[in-house]
Each structure stands twice: as C-alpha cells, then as structure tokens.
Amino acid sequence: MLRSEHRAYLEEGLTFLTERERTALLLRDVEGLGADEVAEQMNCSKATVRSHIANARIKFRRYMERSRRQSGRKK
Amino acid sequence: MKHPGEHQLALFAGGDIAGYWERWRISRHVSKCGDCQSEVRALSEASQQLRAIAPDLPADLNWNRLAEEMTGNIRVGLAAGEAIARFDRPVARRPRLGWNAALVLTCATAVFLVAFWMSLPQQQAQHLMAALQRIRVERIGALVKPAAAPQDEVVLEASSSSLDVRENDRTMSLTHPHSDVVTVSVSLHGSAGVRYVDADTGQVTTNKVYYAEP
Numbered sequence: 001m002l003r004s005e006h007r008a009y010l011e012e013g014l015t016f017l018t019e020r021e022r023t024a025l026l027l028r029d030v031e032g033l034g035a036d037e038v039a040e041q042m043n044c045s046k047a048t049v050r051s052h053i054a055n056a057r058i059k060f061r062r063y064m065e066r067s068r069r070q071s072g073r074k075k
Numbered sequence: 076m077k078h079p080g081e082h083q084l085a086l087f088a089g090g091d092i093a094g095y096w097e098r099w100r101i102s103r104h105v106s107k108c109g110d111c112q113s114e115v116r117a118l119s120e121a122s123q124q125l126r127a128i129a130p131d132l133p134a135d136l137n138w139n140r141l142a143e144e145m146t147g148n149i150r151v152g153l154a155a156g157e158a159i160a161r162f163d164r165p166v167a168r169r170p171r172l173g174w175n176a177a178l179v180l181t182c183a184t185a186v187f188l189v190a191f192w193m194s195l196p197q198q199q200a201q202h203l204m205a206a207l208q209r210i211r212v213e214r215i216g217a218l219v220k221p222a223a224a225p226q227d228e229v230v231l232e233a234s235s236s237s238l239d240v241r242e243n244d245r246t247m248s249l250t251h252p253h254s255d256v257v258t259v260s261v262s263l264h265g266s267a268g269v270r271y272v273d274a275d276t277g278q279v280t281t282n283k284v285y286y287a288e289p
Binding site for chain 2: 003006007010011014016026027030031032035045049050053054055057058060061064065
C-alpha cells in the first residue's frame with residue numbers, strides 16, 4: 001500500500017469516530033498530550049476524556065481489524 | 076481468571092489507567108493472558124500507525140466533510156457490490172426435466188394398466204379383483220363390512236331357539252322349546268332347519284323352512 005493510500009485508509013478510520021472521540025484520540029496519541037492536558041483543552045473532566053480515548057481506540061482498532069479481514073477475503 | 080474489560084485494555088494500551096493498583100492488576104493479568112496480550116498489541120499498533128501519519132495530516136482537515144465523503148464512498152461501494160452480486164448469483168434452475176419425466180412415466184403407467192385391464196378376460200378380471208380385495212383386507216387388517224342385504228331380500232336364519240324368515244321389516248319366527256340337543260343347519264340353497272330332542276319324552280322334532288324364488 002502506498003503511503004498516500006495508507007494515510008487515506010487511516011483517515012477513513014477516523015471518520016467513524018465522533019468529533020470528541022477523534023479530538024481526544026488525536027490530542028492524546030498523535031500530539032502526545034497527557035489526559036489532564038487533553039481534558040483542559042476539551043474543557044471536560046479527565047474521566048470523560050479517558051472514556052472518549054478508550055472508545056476511540058476500540059472503534060479504530062475494530063475498523064482496522066474489519067479492513068484487514070475484508071482485504072484478506074478479496075485476496 | 077477474570078479478563079479486564081475492553082475499555083480498561085484500551086486505556087492500558089496507551090498507559091492511561093489512572094490508579095497504581097489498577098494498573099498493576101491489569102499489567103499482571105496481561106503478562107499471563109495471551110488473548111489480552113494480543114488485544115493490547117493490536118490497540119497499540121493502531122495508535123502507532125496513527126502517530127506515523129501525523130506529519131502528513133493537514134492542519135485544516137475538515138473531518139465532517141471527510142466523513143460525508145467516506146459515507147458516500149461506502150454507499151457507492153455497497154451499491155456496486157449489490158449490482159455485481161446480482162450477476163454472480165447462480166440462477167436457480169427449475170427442475171423442469173424431473174417433473175416432465177415423472178409426468179411421462181405416470182401417463183405411460185396409466186395407459187399400460189388400462190390396456191392390460193381391457194385385454195383381460197372377464198373371468199380373470201373378476202378373479203384379479205377378488206385377489207386384490209383379499210390382499211387389501213389382509214393388509215389393512217380390518218374386515219370389509221358385508222354388504223347390507225337389500226331391503227327386498229329374504230333372509231333365513233336358524234338358531235337354537237327359533238327359525239326366522241325375514242323380509243323387509245317383517246319377521247316370521249318358528250320357535251321351539253329349549254333343548255340341550257339342538258342341531259342347526261342352514262343351506263345355501265334357500266333353506267334353514269333345526270332338529271332338537273325333547274328332554275322329557277325323547278321325541279325328535281325336525282323343522283325346516285324353505286324359501287322359493289317367486
């Protein structure tokens with residue numbers, strides 16, 4: 001898979017998240033902010049941020065798993 | 076062994092478990108459980124891949140527009156898949172040949188049976204019918220009810236107490252005293268009789284009733 005294709009594939013996975021889940025995930029995993037900093041940025045509690053991050057990671061992981069299974073079936 | 080929940084594993088994969096003891100408990104479980112290990116690994120890999128494309132992500136990426144485009148693409152993909160599936164689907168073959176063969180076979184059998192029946196001499200046909208009837212009775216295990224006597228037929232009946240002649244609803248009875256020694260006889264040629272011995276006198280009495288065709 002080309003780099004641009006891979007990027008498009010990951011971007012597509014992010015579209016399955018809600019806006020707040022996506023923001024929390026990008027701030028935490030991509031920008032590397034701590035949970036308390038993310039909470040401050042998003043103006044919500046740390047518990048809420050953790051919930052958003054957990055949901056986002058699970059959804060994103062499922063998306064990747066589903067895509068892998070579909071591409072395996074095509075082969 | 077109780078597995079940690081999905082959310083706990085997702086937080087653990089990114090080092091986001093809040094309490095020390097909770098983190099220690101999950102870490103201890105994951106180190107021993109293969110399933111949870113692979114789950115944590117998959118979650119970490121997903122995050123790593125996301126981190127890897129971070130420099131390529133445009134700062135002003137409009138996620139909502141992208142989501143709409145993706146949804147549109149998915150719909151187009153589903154519609155295309157459905158269209159292709161219509162061509163790929165094997166056409167259900169109607170079992171026309173099988174039904175036609177069965178119909179022809181049935182008709183041929185029926186024609187053969189009719190021709191066979193018509194070519195049989197009458198006597199043999201009756202004999203065959205009687206044999207079939209007997210087989211039917213034996214197989215069913217039930218007696219075929221004897222045909223009810225036509226109303227105008229005369230019935231002769233002999234018993235140890237009387238001789239009866241019945242025609243329609245009328246009955247003529249010839250009774251005799253009860254005796255221990257009674258001989259009852261019924262002839263197929265239209266007669267019924269009874270012979271008995273008087274217990275006191277030893278006298279033998281024979282009664283016979285004949286029916287003659289008018």
